[in-house]
Amino acid sequence: MLLFILKRLMGVVVTLFIIITVSFFIMRFAKGSPFSQERDVPVEVIEALKAKYGFDKPLGQQYTQYLKNIMRGDLGLSVKYSNRTVNEIIKISLPKTMQIGFLALLFALVLGLSAGMVAAVKQNTKWDYSVMSLAMFGISVPPLVSGPLLILVFALILGWFPTSGWGSWKHLVLPSLTLGSVYAAYIARLTRGGMLEVIRSNYIRTARAKGLKEHWVVLRHALKGGILPVITFLGPAVAHIMVGSVVVEKIFNTPGMGPYFVDAAFNRDYFLLMGVVIVYSLFLLIMNLLVDIAYGFIDPRIRFE
Amino acid sequence: MALTKDPKTVLPESDVIEGVSLWQDAWRKLRKNKASMISAYVVLFLTLLCFFGPLVLSKLFGFDFSTQDLAYGPQPPSWTHPFGTDYFGRDLLTRTLVGGSISLMVGFIAATVAAVIGTIFGAVAGFFGGTVDNLMMRFVDVLYALPYLFLVIILVTVIEDVNVGAIFDPLNKVSEVLMGLKIFEGRLILLFVALGFVGWLTTARIVRGQILSIKELEFIHAAHSMGVSNLNIIFKHLIPNTLGTIIVYFTLTVPSMIMQEAFLSFIGLGIQPPNPSLGSLISEGANQMQLYWWVLVFPSAFLAILLFCLNFMGDGLRDALDPKERKG
């Protein structure tokens, strides 16, 4: 097992390296320069700016310099937020995103798992239908719509929460609800689906035959099997939720890391974009590793080679 | 072991018992599931409405999705405009239908592409396991982490220069008659590619996970020992047994593709005006929600109904295809 983990960790490093390399070169393919302005900017100024960021050197050299910097933990300078390094920006914004993400995930798991379980156990009853209808609601109403809706009801009309921004626990509620509702719906459906598949399979019959009580059967056996697709889904979902939803953070104006995925791309802020990509990739790869480890514990049928 | 005699002569009873293939059985069960069938009909109805409705409406009322009437502006629902009009005075019903057709195409095609590629990829990875699995999943990881938006941006600039219209001209002629616009334009193709590009990754992971747990089951071992080829095992045994999950995931992917398109519209890279899509209608409407509620409600409701029915269909399909429920 340990060997497995070590091998996978090495894989993480290698994968990260590939991601960095591919991203680095892809970014330069897109048209547009970070320094384009509305007014005509003198060539010499552009040259001075390019020199500041190292863009005047040949691409290969920039790449090796970048790798060297990463080894030292230096993610470079941002073009748009010229007063700050990428490290600073990520240090300031990531924790905020994670706070929202964590709350959203908590909400999604609690609501999703319990809803899915109830629906699977009470299959075809009104419980099943109402739960699944709510789940449908969660899926068919994107954050693009539910966000402004929540703001309208809870911030503008009722005035319980602020309309946007950051600063107190109140600022966390609406964004996490918006973000979590979609995941809750998916989790509910996946849990239900996975549990149903298992409920009817052989080893449940065996467990029943042994005379175990109904809810034991469900909790211990079905849930384990049902949880598998949820875990698979959670891998990338957690990474995504932790690193920020662009839409939610833009709608609620939260100073998290999410908007950079879009804004840095549009601003051609190469180092900032690379920085957030690296953070995201790390999360993703580690989460996937954890998922695979969890597989092993939950489903003994899966063996590790 | 080859049979030397016709089973029907050896065992006359076998004449009566008909073997049922997986798909025949599925179809039979599906038809029994009322809710799924109704949902399927609803989807079919809505699809036909989306593709033929605009033509009818334009013949009856003279609307099309792009004629503006600035002075008229946004008006709430009325007899002439059942869904109301948008900011430019364009009939919202027609726009919703045309948008629906575009979204449906985007959703289905992108989701199908994603499902096919993802399933094959995930099944191969899960089946072979070991280093093959490792490499393939690392490849998935890399693709997943890449700045997706940059790829979209690059694709946009590349596609702009390619004349896709030429390839799809005959189809465009049809769509122009039906709906008044050439559907197959650069941006649409871009969406298929961009969305499908990211969509298959999660399917691959899911399928791989399922395959990993199924491949150790007895009947697989049996197949192995009978000498069934790997290819056959993957396609005839493993994948069909995962179909339930694949289909559930497919029905989850279609709406997510449509949402992705809405996101791209939100940041300005999706379907270009004046062509509508449910995604862009919703993202426009969300801004005007406090003032002109109908601009948001009708496209959202339309989308919700579509998704609802797609999900029920998905459930039905899943139950129908579940191998453990096979009869006879």
Next chain:
Amino acid sequence: MHTYTTRRNLKHVLCSLSLMALPFFMACTQNQKAQSSKEGTALESSVDASAYYGTTKPKHGVDEIWINNREEPQHLDPILTHGVPDGNLAMNSFSRLVQIDPTTSKPIPDLAQSWEAFDKGSRYVFKLKQGLKWSDGKPLTAHDFEYSWKRLIDPKTGAVYASLAYSTIAGGEAFARRALKVTGFKSKNEHQQFQADLKKSGITQIEKFESSYSGNDLFVFFEQENKDSQKGLLVKSLQGMGGLKAQETTPDDVQVRATDDLTLEVSLVGPLPYFVLLAEFSSFAAIPKHVVEKVASENNGDASRWTRPENIVVSGAYKLIKENFKIDKIYEKNPLYWDASNVKTKRIVVKMIETENAVMNAYKVGEVDWIGPHEVPAEQLKTVQDFKDFYNDPYLGVYYYIVNQEIPAFQDVRVRRALSLSIDRASITQNILAGAYIPYGGLVPDGLAGYKSYQQELYNPEKAKALLAEAGYPDGKGFPKFKFKYDTKDIHRLIIQAVQQMWKKTLNIDVEMVNVEWKVYLDDMQSHRFEMSRSGWIGDFLDPFTFHELMLSNSGNNHPLWKNKKYDQLVLGANELSDEAQRFQMLYEAEKIAVEDVARIPIYLYTKTYMLKPFIKGFYKDYQDHHLWKHMWVDPNWSQGQ
């Protein structure tokens, strides 16, 4: 095997739909309620609170104001100002020589006590006030201005607005563009010969020559390609030639000098009547040399951290106390500002709400008192304009469409006029923009500093059709299908959709809309890679020249490449006239040429829509949308003074 029944299925569809619809119905009734309910002003007043958008009671004390500045600024250093958010913060912290009187829009003293123009406006001498201090107590002198203006021009600084300075100050361009200075001439008459000799010498990539302002030196400007090697060649070739020497330009070549602690002398490239107005621009502020150099020495030569709260030293009314990246910035009154006794409000909280919808919401519940540089979203204009705290002020800008003049079809002025005449501007501003902007037929804002603009006919579809036919495309036949590029912003999309239809309806031509993102759009504009596009210009200072200069043949901002020698002559000649009436008349003639030749297709004159809480006083309408915080204050009894 499960069975779903029709009834249950239907129940759930209805269930979910009504769940979804509920908030909308709430919203509808709320809209009605908002119109009729009173929203808690505890004050006994005769004011109908519902006439205002949202709450009318400040959510903070009276010695504090909450404003929005749209986004996290790129730089707080005024020299490096990048755009509006940067400028708004810089102008409140760093004073310039002059400021604009909010009631008369004329320049009045800020850090300068007085100024005088010499040589028909080619030379200015500014006298500073006595006893000026930085916020850390150190004296502020003319040397700080000399240092700052030279730093603005220095290409190594990387200031985007450097051109405002170096295109006006003598010697500035030579320094900014790293020209070579050739010294040792006995008189300027030798320049001609030298230039001729150079041509024969094989140093070919010379862009231009310029005599220095004083002395007999000659500046040699090189083209961008192979600049360094060409320069090296020149330096070498002059070695050992006896007498002549070529060297790099230095800050000393820039004709800005502090002749003593209180006197600043500036020599310009020629008579520029608008220079004092230009000197008000936020990049012409003084920065504290002692702080900048100290921070640089502590950080390996990198001075960028000097604007952090722990380092920053200011000369203006407010100083940065605290910043929360992307959330807000806290400013407090600077007690050492020379006019501190007139600064009314102690504390300013600057928020950074990026989207228009979000800021409108924040404004409604009182999270900001003023929406700042945002505009009221177009879709909300129709409803919001009836509120008393909605404002629509003239703004120094023109919005227009451009067509690339390198394309044959667009070289025919009749085609351009046809395109212009078939746009029903009134319908656009009335219906799409809820009457917020003003349909416009000129290229310079009318009334700017008293300037009268040349206007042309706004809408004449019949004439447009006739012109297009005359140009060889009757009823649009044969007219190529062009692409109209625009950047992703709602308002552009709204307008171009309408115009696209109008062109189709009136001229029967097809124009394809292509949306590109911001950086690509900028790139394409700069490199002239477009067929048709939208554009606009917000003036840099309060003089019509800032608009005329755009259309000069050699202007880097002349994206459509419209060139006209007579126009150039008139515009540049106008600067020589010291009588303002005569100058404006010449500029008028120039504008007439540009408008009649459809150098651009004007659409509307900008206005600035914004929301401002009724309890904020001291807020003056300003053509450039500059509203200095030092004038503003909170009046808790505002309703009495209605």
